[in-house]
Amino acid sequence: MKTSLKGTLGMAAALAGLTLGTGLMAGEDDNLIVNEEIEMTVRAPAPEHVDAFDTIYSGWVFRSDETQALQADDFDNPAFVFVDTAIDSWNTVDGTEGKSCASCHEDPMESMAGVRAVYPKWNEQAGEVRTLEMQVNGCRTEQMGAEPWKYDGTDMVNMTALISVPSRGMPVDVSFDGPEREMWEKGKELYYTRTGQLELACANCHEDHYGDMIRADHLSQGQINGFPVYRLKNAKLNSAHARFKGCIRDTRAHTFAPGSDEFVALELYVATRGNGLSVEAPSVRN
Ligand code: HEC
Numbered sequence: 438m439k440t441s442l443k444g445t446l447g448m449a450a451a452l453a454g455l456t457l458g459t460g461l462m463a464g465e466d467d468n469l470i471v472n473e474e475i476e477m478t479v480r481a482p483a484p485e486h487v488d489a490f491d492t493i494y495s496g497w498v499f500r501s502d503e504t505q506a507l508q509a510d511d512f513d514n515p516a517f518v519f520v521d522t523a524i525d526s527w528n529t530v531d532g533t534e535g536k537s538c539a540s541c542h543e544d545p546m547e548s549m550a551g552v553r554a555v556y557p558k559w560n561e562q563a564g565e566v567r568t569l570e571m572q573v574n575g576c577r578t579e580q581m582g583a584e585p586w587k588y589d590g591t592d593m594v595n596m597t598a599l600i601s602v603p604s605r606g607m608p609v610d611v612s613f614d615g616p617e618r619e620m621w622e623k624g625k626e627l628y629y630t631r632t633g634q635l636e637l638a639c640a641n642c643h644e645d646h647y648g649d650m651i652r653a654d655h656l657s658q659g660q661i662n663g664f665p666v667y668r669l670k671n672a673k674l675n676s677a678h679a680r681f682k683g684c685i686r687d688t689r690a691h692t693f694a695p696g697s698d699e700f701v702a703l704e705l706y707v708a709t710r711g712n713g714l715s716v717e718a719p720s721v722r723n
């Protein structure tokens with residue numbers, strides 16, 4: 438099976454003018470300790486529901502030494518400029534109720550500890566699976582009387598980075614056997630559905646070929662424990678949905694919009710593939 442998929446991908450790669458080769462994992466044995474304090478779990482036993490491999494790896498493992506080093510210290514991590522911006526917005530009053538996030542949640546380093554690790558999460562009151570972005574906009578519209586932020590706009594992605602900081606080092610622990618199950622199944626189906634001119638599913642790249650080189654890039658397992666990520670390529674923070682969009686575009690397929698039901702389902706499913714890795718966000722990638 439692996440051989441025939443490799444054949445398919447090889448052909449698809451040739452079609453797209455991609456170069457595909459086998460590479461060694463850049464930092465297979467490296468460990469990540471942030472600020473000489475937070476020990477990250479960058480490899481862990483695969484969750485039971487993942488059949489394709491025994492070990493899951495953070496995307497950090499596949500990056501070059503230079504990129505890896507940027508994540509080891511918050512003073513070097515370019516994402517923290519944006520976290521600072523989000524602290525200002527956390528404290529800024531907005532909307533008809535005259536409230537800021539701080540009015541209700543006080544210090545994010547305390548009130549938001551553990552939150553990133555369990556999202557996306559079923560919201561009983563709303564009767565829906567909510568990503569962190571949806572929850573933030575829920576607070577803006579329902580609690581503050583403020584306009585929702587653009588789903589993958591700057592204000593939002595910076596805020597989700599800030600909210601992630603106090604969960605760093607905690608294991609991702611996203612549920613999928615409760616009322617969120619239906620969305621999870623939908624996400625799983627999307628993960629394995631071949632799309633686009635290249636007829637590639639997420640799994641064809643991130644399950645069958647992680648560790649290989651594609652277009653001079655080192656393929657990871659496509660985990661989202663590091664999201665939002667600062668990308669050297671566009672010098673800003675990027676949401677998981679923006680990344681999904683980019684990956685689907687690369688298969689020459691029509692893609693879904695950030696915040697769409699499809700991407701919420703996909704995020705839920707992909708998040709559970711990383712259960713056991715550390716929350717690393719905001720991380721640094723190329
Ligand atoms: C043609 C191969 C290909 C397909 C198909 C593909 N990706 Fe990717 N993806 C890549 C490459 C190349 C990268 C950049 C290197 C890396 O981080 O793996 C990447 C990166 C990612 C990342 C960033 C990981 C990190 O740690 O920063 C995520 C998340 C991701 N992909 C998810 C997906 C999802 C979900 C799908 C299906 C909708 C998908 N990808 C389909 C090639 C692919």
Ligand code: HEC
Pocket residue numbers: 527536537538539540541542552560569572573575576577580581596600
């Ligand atoms: C008027 C009070 C109020 C304001 C202002 C407010 N929130 Fe909330 N927030 C809540 C309440 C109440 C909940 C829990 C109930 C719920 O799930 O909606 C909550 C839940 C959350 C959660 C989910 C926490 C969890 O454990 O799942 C996040 C994240 C969050 N808020 C972020 C924000 C951000 C960011 C802002 C500012 C843009 C903000 N909130 C403004 C009242 C507020």
